[in-house]
Every structure is written in C-alpha cells, then in structure tokens.
Amino acid sequence: MTGHVKVEIADGVMALTLQRPEKKNALTGAMYDALSNALKQAEADGSVRVVLFQGDGDSFTAGNDLADFASQARGEATVDSPAHRFIGTISKVGKPLVAAVQGNAVGVGTTMLLHCDLVYLAENARLITPFVNLALVPEAASSWLLPLRIGHARAYAMFALGEPMDAAGALASGLANAVVPQADLRKRAHDAAIALTKRPAGSLSLTKGLMREHQRIAAQIAAEGEVFKERLTTPEAREAFAAFAERRPPDFSKLAG
Template identity: 65%
Template sequence: MTDHVTVQIDAGVMTLTLARPEKKNALSNAMYGVLADSLEAAEKDPTIRVVVFQGDGDSFTAGNDLQDFAAQATGAFSGERHVTRFLKALANATRPLVAAVQGQAVGVGTTMLLHCDLVFVSPDARLTTPFVNLALVPEAASSWLLPARVGHARAYAMFALGEAVDGATAVAWGLANALVEQGDLRARARAAADQLAKRPLGALTVTKRLMRDAEKIAQLMDTEGAEFAARLQTAEAREAFMAFAERRAPDFSKAG
C-alpha cells in the first residue's frame, strides 16, 4: 500500500483500491498523486488493458479530504495539487475504466464515475455532489457531463441542493450499469474487467474515443478548476470550512 491506495496488476487488469476506510476513503493530495501516477502508467503499459476503481470499508469515498480543502482555503497549502493530474488522467484515459461503488460516493467520488465506462453500485450506495454546500462549484467536467447524463433539473438538484442518489436510482438514471449486492460487488466489477481485457484493445480504444470528446472535457476541467480555485479563496468558503471544523451549520449571510 502506498499513501492509502493499493495498486494491483493481474491478467491485464490494474485494480486501484482506496484503502483509508477509517476516513471513509477521503482522498488526500498524496492519494490523488498515486491515482494519477497509476492512470498515467496504465496508458504507457500495453499489458494493462483495463483499470478498476474500488474502495475498502463501507464507502467508496467520502470525496476530498476536507482538511486539505481547508488548508487551501486558508493559504496553508503549498505544492502541486495532484487532483488536477488525476482529473486530466481520467479525461485522457484510453483504457476502459470500471468502478465498484458501495456506500458514500461524495463529490469526486461521484464525478469520477462520469468518466468510467462501466459502473456497478450496491443498494446502499449514495452518490452526492454537494459542492455548493461548501461554497464551491462542480469539477471533473461534471457541469457538462452530469446534466448530459441525467438532465438539467436532476443535475442542478444534485449540485445546488446536495441531493443524494441511491444505488437503484443511479441505475435508473443511467449513472450506473447495474445494482449488485455488496458481497458480490467487487466480483461483478472484476468479471466485467476480465471480459474487457479479452476484447481487442484497439477496437475498445477507438470506440471510447468516438464516444467522448476528450479535448472538450479537458478544456472544461481547466475552466472549472480555475473557478474552483477562486472559490476556495472566498469568504463563503472560509465560513463553510470553519463551520465544518466547528461542527455547526454555516451562516453564509456573514460572507456577504
């Protein structure tokens, strides 16, 4: 295990496991670095034909580690933000991406699924994108990809109200392929990955390229990223993170 992410490669399948269950697999900057490195390595390795994402414990991921966010909001963070590399790696991935999702899938835990080609969810999955709750804006090109997938009204409710989508609804809305009992979830995702690994990689690569506008996605990520970074410096964001640390409801009227 490296920085709470395990990387396993077997029979053409790279499995990336978020292994920080005591924190609901909240993603730190270091974890983003491992995920980005792994996706970039997969693109260069012809023996890796499929990538699977999964999480240990009762959640897929609680999203970004809010301590990292708070550090950025207060100016205490310095160095490269590896989340940007991870998101760009998702945008530019040519390998099929498969996800096994149980429990919480918060923020990037949901938006990254929009870049996956096959998604399997358990009945207890709860997909949420509560960016506005934190005085932030959508990322990972989700401001385009989510409405395109589920419609404006549903996407807006997820973004602006932070409404959760359960596993069955995720399947009904087209955010996931199938509902799978948690005990069978990883096996189902792996079986799908094994099937893909046996398909002609060239044909899969071209099919994915035809189905996605990778250049537009990457450009939108840049636009969202700039807005996101600017929002982190606002009084609204400081109030949101202070309220979280103090375990109270935020009062955005204080932020003007």
C-alpha cells in the same frame, strides 16, 4: 501500496483499491498522486488492458480530504493540488475504466464515475456532489457531463441542494450499469473487467475515443478549475470549512458571493 492506494495487476486488470477506511477513503494529496501515477502506468503498460477502481470499508470514498480544502481556504497551502492532476489524468485515459462503488461516493467520488466506462453499484451506494454546500463549484467536467447524462433538473438538485442519488436512482438515470448486493459487488465489477480484457484493445480504445468529446471535456475542466481555485479563497469557503470543523451549520447570510 502507496499513500493508502493498493495497486495490483493480474490477468490484464489493474485494480486500484482505496485503503483508508477509517477516514471513509477520503482522498489525500498522496492518494491522488498514487492514482494519477497508476493511471499513467496503466496507459503505458501493454499488459494492462483495463483499470478497476474500488474502495475498502463501508464507503467508496468521502471525496477530497476536507482538511486539505480548509488549509487552502485559509491560504496555508497552494490551490494547485494533486486533485487537479488526477482529474486531468482520468479524463484522458484511453483504456477502459471500471468502478465498483459501495456506500457513499462524495464529490470526486461521484464525478470520477462520469469518466468510467462501466459502473457497478452496491445496493447501499449513494452519489453525493455537495460542492455548493462547501461554497465551491463542480469539477471534473461534471458541470457539463452530469446534466448531459441525467438532465438539468436532477443535476442541479444534486449540485445546488446536495441531494444524494441512491443506487436505484443512479441506475435509472444512466449513471450505472447495474446494482448488486454488496457481497457480489467486487466480483461483478471484476468479471466485467476480465470480459473487457478479452476484447480487442485497439477497437476498445477507438470506440471510447469516439464516444467522448475530449476537447470539450478538457475545456470544461479548465474552466471549472479556474473558478474552483477562486472559490477556495473566498469568505464563503472559509465560513463553510470553519463550520464543518466546528460541527455547526454555516451562515452565509451576511457574506457576498
């Protein structure tokens, strides 16, 4: 285990388990690096046929650790964070990616699912993309991929209003393959991963490549990344993170965009 990410390989499946339940699996720089390194390892290791994401505790992940964002907004840390590396890495993985999601999947916890090939949700899963609430913009090519998947109106509500999407809504919108009781979640996702290991790896990789517009995705990630970095340095972002730390509603009324 490295940086609260447990890496296990068995029967052709690399399971990546987020293990920071006391912080709702909020992702630190070390955790992003661990995930990126594991994905690179999976791509290079012929014994790994499928990668499975899962999280311990009552949440899949609370998304980026907001302390990191707040530090960047105050100019105390670089905005070239390990999160950008992870986003670039997951978007290029050629092997099948499976996710088992329970509880809240916030920010990158939702946008990374757009790069997964099979997604299984517990009945209590909630997909949340509160980028605008934090004076930021979407990432991981989600500003293109999410409207493409669920339509502009629903995607805009998720981004601009921060409206959560529950498990049933995600299934109906095409963001998930199935909704199952939480007790059955990991087994259902692992069974799917095992089933994929029995398919021809070359055919799976080529099929995934044909289904994804890699150049378009890479261009969108780059465009979002530039704006995201700029937004982190704005007065709006500083107000958003200060309000979060002080447990009060933010006041953007007197700030220019």
